[in-house]
Amino acid sequence: MAAEGKTIDALSQFELTHAFGPVGAAVNFTQSNAYMLAMAVLIVLLVTVGMAPRAIVPGRLQAAAETFYEFVENLVIGQVGHEGKRYFPFVFTLFMFILFGNVAGLFPYAFTYTSHIAVTFGLAAVVFILTTLIALALHGKKFFGYFFPEGAPVWLAPIIVPVEVVSYLSRPISLSIRLFANMVAGHVLLKVFATFVVLLGGLGIVGPFLAVLPLTVNVLLIGFELLVAFLQAYVFAILTSVYLHDAVHLH
């Protein structure tokens, strides 16, 4: 699937196609949506089926579910404090959805829905709007004091306020670009080196020996991408928690 026509075609893997044949085409249901749906089902299954036994000494599935749960719980409480517990379901859902999307994309022939800026920006926009609403609900008008640090000279306000507002508005953009760029970069790299394997493999007698080099790189890259997949989900979750902290404590 890598090198049709002896060229490096690293970007076609991000193209959307319709899933489920004519039915999917009629409602514009893409393979990206299909993967989202599948991952959502997998996550729900992991949590419900995994936690069904409720054993003191957990089995494998339960251990996995508990590990994820406790990981995110520690993260949220560590960042937001105990008031943050009520935001745990939100952060947990985000983390699992992104993590499963990132990891699922590493399987051959799979599609990575987190490699589309529309998806990541959608997620980041939800975080941004939610944190802003929480801040407004908890602090009312005092929230706008966030854009002007107390103690700063008033004549600086025309400079400080726009800068703070732009800085605040840049949050969802940086949040979405970070995840999107990491996933795209990783998958392009994988594809490029996979194409090298095929192209070099066709070079007569020495070809297969040369092709081992990019293949080795790809094996290492897959490991690295697994790390990135986890790390980016973690970063997304932790930055969400940081923003929630700012919304709850307002400083």
Add this chain to the structure above:
Amino acid sequence: MNSPLRAVQPTGGATAGAKVNERDDFNERLRKARQRQGLERTARGAEGEGRDGLPASALRIGLRAGVEVVSALIAGAGIGWLIDRWLGTFPWLFMLFFAIGGVAGVLNVYRLFNPRNGARK
């Protein structure tokens, strides 16, 4: 305790009274054992970590800083362009907000290293 550490981590979930004590005691010993082995991560803020708890690898910090600057520039330029389109003053507010975006980007990077919390409390 010969069993591997990973097999015994059910700290979540409350169970009946008598067992809790026993398990707390066990968790305490487990924690100490992990600390001796250097497996325990301090909950928050080992030296190399910022407020976000991210490990301070130079490359990652650099990438994060880059993303922060670029996103602030995009936000600034976007706002400027939108207001310009609304008021019909095309290049001027766009340019002004582009500059503000740059300042906000620098501010973002500054906050990366000196978070607001510590600075203002």
